Amino acid sequence: MLVKTYSSTVFGINATTITIEVNLEIGINFYLVGLPDNAVKESQQRIKAAFKNNNLKFPGREITVNMAPADIRKEGSVFDLPIAIGILAVSKQVKLELLSNYILIGELSLDGSIQATRGVLAIALQAKQEGFKGIIVPKANALEAAVVNDLEVYGAENLAEVIQFLNQEEGGMQQIIVDVEKQFGQLIEDFELDFRDVKGQMNIKRAFEIAASGGHNVILIGPPGSGKSMLAKRLGSILPPMSLDEALETTKIHSVAGKVKGQVGIISQRPFRKPHHTISDIGLIGGGSYPQPGEISLAHNGVLFLDELPEYKRTVLEVMRQPLEDRTVNISRAKFSIDYPASFMLVAAMNPCPCGYYNHPEKECVCGPGVVQRYLNKISGPLLDRIDIHIEVTPVSFDELANSKPSEGSKEIRERVGAARTIQKNRYLLRNGIHCNAQMSMKEFEEHCNIDNAGSQLLKTAMDKMGLSARAYDRILKVARTIADLDQVENIEAIHIAEAIQYRTLDRCRWSLN
Numbered sequence: 001m002l003v004k005t006y007s008s009t010v011f012g013i014n015a016t017t018i019t020i021e022v023n024l025e026i027g028i029n030f031y032l033v034g035l036p037d038n039a040v041k042e043s044q045q046r047i048k049a050a051f052k053n054n055n056l057k058f059p060g061r062e063i064t065v066n067m068a069p070a071d072i073r074k075e076g077s078v079f080d081l082p083i084a085i086g087i088l089a090v091s092k093q094v095k096l097e098l099l100s101n102y103i104l105i106g107e108l109s110l111d112g113s114i115q116a117t118r119g120v121l122a123i124a125l126q127a128k129q130e131g132f133k134g135i136i137v138p139k140a141n142a143l144e145a146a147v148v149n150d151l152e153v154y155g156a157e158n159l160a161e162v163i164q165f166l167n168q169e170e171g172g173m174q175q176i177i178v179d180v181e182k183q184f185g186q187l188i189e190d191f192e193l194d195f196r197d198v199k200g201q202m203n204i205k206r207a208f209e210i211a212a213s214g215g216h217n218v219i220l221i222g223p224p225g226s227g228k229s230m231l232a233k234r235l236g237s238i239l240p241p242m243s244l245d246e247a248l249e250t251t252k253i254h255s256v257a258g259k260v261k262g263q264v265g266i267i268s269q270r271p272f273r274k275p276h277h278t279i280s281d282i283g284l285i286g287g288g289s290y291p292q293p294g295e296i297s298l299a300h301n302g303v304l305f306l307d308e309l310p311e312y313k314r315t316v317l318e319v320m321r322q323p324l325e326d327r328t329v330n331i332s333r334a335k336f337s338i339d340y341p342a343s344f345m346l347v348a349a350m351n352p353c354p355c356g357y358y359n360h361p362e363k364e365c366v367c368g369p370g371v372v373q374r375y376l377n378k379i380s381g382p383l384l385d386r387i388d389i390h391i392e393v394t395p396v397s398f399d400e401l402a403n404s405k406p407s408e409g410s411k412e413i414r415e416r417v418g419a420a421r422t423i424q425k426n427r428y429l430l431r432n433g434i435h436c437n438a439q440m441s442m443k444e445f446e447e448h449c450n451i452d453n454a455g456s457q458l459l460k461t462a463m464d465k466m467g468l469s470a471r472a473y474d475r476i477l478k479v480a481r482t483i484a485d486l487d488q489v490e491n492i493e494a495i496h497i498a499e500a501i502q503y504r505t506l507d508r509c510r511w512s513l514n
């Protein structure tokens with residue numbers, strides 16, 4: 001006799017349905033075929049023990065389990081549940097009627113309980129697309145899967161519950177229902193870190209407002225204790241809220257990485273990732289023998305904050321160059337390649353030199369000749385090239401720190417950012433996947449970054465006088481475009497260019513004089 005059950009495996013951030021055929025014959029062997037890895041092969045032992053501990057009968061016949069399609073490598077232990085149910089069905093301990101309606105995933109413990117797994121959202125989306133009625137997942141992952149509309153989601157704690165459900169007996173699992181739209185709307189306003197806490201630093205807050213409005217990458221340079229980390233950590237609170245599509249995409253990546261935690265099914269705040277500077281290149285861009293998304297993909301639709309930038313290994317920073325440009329990262333192996341989305345805003349912070357006080361208004365820098373330049377050279381030109389806004393942070397004065405007058409909060413800033421983003425949304429209409437000014441390609445740049453004579457004259461003078469490099473040119477114009485959007489005006493004016501020029505600190509020649 002032959003029985004089929006259905007499961008799913010995740011490849012990159014998308015799932016593929018796996019059909020599991022269980023056949024019973026006269027004999028005593030157990031065969032598992034269809035490119036299973038070691039964890040799948042071990043399922044026989046787990047299933048046997050789980051059956052024994054739940055008073056179920058493991059058939060004393062020859063069992064062949066085939067997993068199709070045979071050319072996809074089946075990894076991990078999530079096939080325990082569909083194989084176990086297949087064996088129970090073929091030996092008439094579970095009814096067949098409901099089997100073809102549901103995708104089953106879950107690793108069994110020896111006592112029959114079902115362990116949490118990764119990638120459930122991707123699996124649920126695929127199940128819906130292929131017309132399955134529902135999905136049975138480990139209870140700990142049920143909220144994650146329930147984000148998908150029009151798909152029945154059941155969270156199973158143990159094997160016995162799944163059997164009861166499939167046999168349509170009393171006491172089986174309850175369907176998990178999440179009102180995504182409601183949950184999504186509720187969580188967006190909550191921010192722990194608010195710009196209200198930052199005293200003074202008006203010019204830097206303004207630079208952040210511009211960066212958030214246009215999605216520009218930012219680097220902060222300043223002495224220790226000037227508030228760089230403090231400011232950067234608050235960037236998330238002024239970014240515009242994610243759309244539902246963006247939130248689903250981000251949740252899918254976090255789900256694949258097994259990072260959707262707690263009672264939340266959908267991630268509704270833009271991610272803010274802050275990897276430590278000892279991170280490896282695989283940790284940053286993703287990979288590994290069982291490829292997993294890296295920090296740049298976990299930061300998708302959000303912020304990647306690299307504090308103390310020169311401390312990161314240069315090779316690690318270099319691998320980020322391609323994804324910064326393409327907004328996706330491709331991980332190639334001998335037999336396959338995987339794409340993970342990686343559209344993030346890079347925020348970096350650093351001291352200007354090893355002692356930290358180069359260019360400080362009061363303190364003397366004690367670094368020797370050439371040291372500052374060597375320190376800055378740790379960050380390559382091409383990487384710096386991808387950062388639109390350079391901000392020099394100076395410490396706030398005692399008077400400002402002691403001033404108890406409340407500063408402007410993140411909510412007000414976020415409203416202005418939102419208005420500027422709406423202008424950009426209407427301008428680009430998501431053509432070529434462009435959301436904001438920082439993502440403009442050459443074509444859009446030529447169309448939307450025109451300047452008049454006065455602007456052009458100003459830019460030329462600034463570039464000559466300040467010794468700005470050629471690469472600064474289009475960066476300045478893109479940022480000027482964002483400033484004009486914040487002002488809600490159609491044309492880029494000289495005043496916008498003048499402000500944008502301020503944000504090219506590292507291009508100015510004085511930074512290379514020491």
Ligand SMILES: Nc1ncnc2c1ncn2[C@@H]1O[C@H](COP(=O)(O)OP(=O)(O)OP(=O)(O)O)[C@@H](O)[C@H]1O
Pocket residue numbers: 197198199200201222223224225226227228229230231350351396401
């Ligand atoms: N503008 C400010 N308003 C209120 N507090 C501030 C401000 N600037 C700095 N601080 C205080 O100083 C502390 C140190 O700031 P922070 O850690 O952000 O400095 P940093 O520039 O990142 O320094 P480092 O280069 O050493 O990393 C903050 O935790 C905060 O308490």
Ligand SMILES: [Mg+2]
Pocket residue numbers: 228229230307349
């Ligand atoms: Mg810091």
